[in-house]
Amino acid sequence: xxxxxxxxxxxxxxxxxxxxxxxxxxxxxxxxxxxxxxxxxxxxxxxxxxxxxxxxxxxxxxxxxxxxxxxxxxxxxxxxxxxxxxxxxxxxxxxxxxxxxxxxxxxxx
Numbered sequence: 001x002x003x004x005x006x007x008x009x010x011x012x013x014x015x016x017x018x019x020x021x022x023x024x025x026x027x028x029x030x031x032x033x034x035x036x037x038x039x040x041x042x043x044x045x046x047x048x049x050x051x052x053x054x055x056x057x058x059x060x061x062x063x064x065x066x067x068x069x070x071x072x073x074x075x076x077x078x079x080x081x082x083x084x085x086x087x088x089x090x091x092x093x094x095x096x097x098x099x100x101x102x103x104x105x106x107x108x109x
Contacts, residue, residue, distance in 0.1 A: 004082075004093040006069055008105035011095060015039045022068045024092075026052060026081045027099070037071065037102060052081045062090065071095040071102070 006014075014021055023042050025032050026049040036044050045062065049072065062068060068090055072078040075098040082092035095102065 005096045006093050007096050008102045011037075011069060011102070012105065012109070015041045022062070023095075024062065024068050024070045024081070024085075025099075026070060026072050026077055031073070035099065035103075037099070049077045049081050052084055067091045067093055069093050069095050072098045074098040074100050 011021065018041055021039075021042050023037050023044045025036050025044060025046045027046070028048050029046060032046040036046070038044065047062070062085075068085070070078040070082045070085070070092050071094075072081070075094060075096055078094045078098060082094050085092040097104075
């Protein structure tokens with residue numbers, strides 16, 4: 001089980017310190033197309049949670065990375081996906097509060 005989390009502020013700092021970050025967005029493709037985390041240092045991958053939590057566990061498409069930030073709308077689905085990924089030796093960390101919290105954080109800066 002993955003209990004690692006990153007706040008939107010911590011993620012923002014990482015990206016702006018020129019740290020390459022892999023973000024796994026587990027929302028449905030339509031939601032991903034409407035809005036996702038875009039940054040020159042972010043490799044954002046859309047892999048809907050149904051692909052991770054379903055029977056096929058499509059995690060082979062994930063890039064080899066030190067750490068993968070898992071994001072969803074509010075953080076609940078991301079936590080479930082991070083738990084599955086951690087069981088497959090993926091270093092998954094959950095974006096606390098999800099995309100909703102990320103957008104709120106951006107409004108404040």
